[in-house]
Amino acid sequence: MMMLKDNLKIVQENIQSSVQNCGRDLSEISLIAVSKTNTVSKILEGLNAGLTDFGENKAVEFRDKSELVKEKLIWHFMGHLQTNKVKYVVKNANFIHSVESFKLAKEINKYAEKIDKIQNILFEVNTSGEEAKFGLRNYDELYELTEKCGELSNIKPVGLMTMAPFTSNENILRKSFSKLSEMRNKINNKVGSIKELSMGMTNDYAIAIEEGATMIRIGTAIFGARDVSLSWREK
Numbered sequence: 001m002m003m004l005k006d007n008l009k010i011v012q013e014n015i016q017s018s019v020q021n022c023g024r025d026l027s028e029i030s031l032i033a034v035s036k037t038n039t040v041s042k043i044l045e046g047l048n049a050g051l052t053d054f055g056e057n058k059a060v061e062f063r064d065k066s067e068l069v070k071e072k073l074i075w076h077f078m079g080h081l082q083t084n085k086v087k088y089v090v091k092n093a094n095f096i097h098s099v100e101s102f103k104l105a106k107e108i109n110k111y112a113e114k115i116d117k118i119q120n121i122l123f124e125v126n127t128s129g130e131e132a133k134f135g136l137r138n139y140d141e142l143y144e145l146t147e148k149c150g151e152l153s154n155i156k157p158v159g160l161m162t163m164a165p166f167t168s169n170e171n172i173l174r175k176s177f178s179k180l181s182e183m184r185n186k187i188n189n190k191v192g193s194i195k196e197l198s199m200g201m202t203n204d205y206a207i208a209i210e211e212g213a214t215m216i217r218i219g220t221a222i223f224g225a226r227d228v229s230l231s232w233r234e235k
């Protein structure tokens, strides 16, 4: 059986060669280990293997794990977030990747203010046009939301996030990522602080790196296939 540290080594080597192939620098890319469905001891194993950033996509699971892990790490929340669950996430999240409405941004701002924190956020963009996906649909929606968020003093927009369509078609994946990159450049010209591109998962991170990703979100390639037959507490 493959150990986490062996998986991680492969991922790191792949990142290294992607970065080299497109003339980028390794320091431009943060590797986020998406630990959803995995146990706290797996997270600690990842920390020991050198991982620094971890991501979860369910608010309650995020709250519980981020309370259980006492070690210092960088927490990312990247799932669909309902306003009534914002309070579970803001306390420990260094970054919230999935902001897609003013209503949600306002709620995050409210909780951040309550605990005297400036919350880093990313706007989620639906770059594939798939109906089932969350996220802003186009540049105009992004621009409008960015403008409105300017009045919220306890959130700090730092980037954009997207989920590519579920396909192995390289052209479609590349188009989705390059679209996010173009939107980032355009909005960043106006706002100046939206620099991060959170894109690329187990099956497509090499392409995402070529298209400018600064945060890649990898679960399966690090932790192995997710076992959803038991909850993370029961494993």
Ligand SMILES: *Cc1c(COP(=O)(O)O)cnc(C)c1O
Pocket: 034, 036, 057, 078, 079, 163, 201, 202, 203, 217, 218, 219, 220, 221
């Ligand atoms: C699960 C998840 C990932 C990681 O997916 P893998 O294919 O296992 O690497 C990345 N981003 C989000 C938002 C996720 O929910």
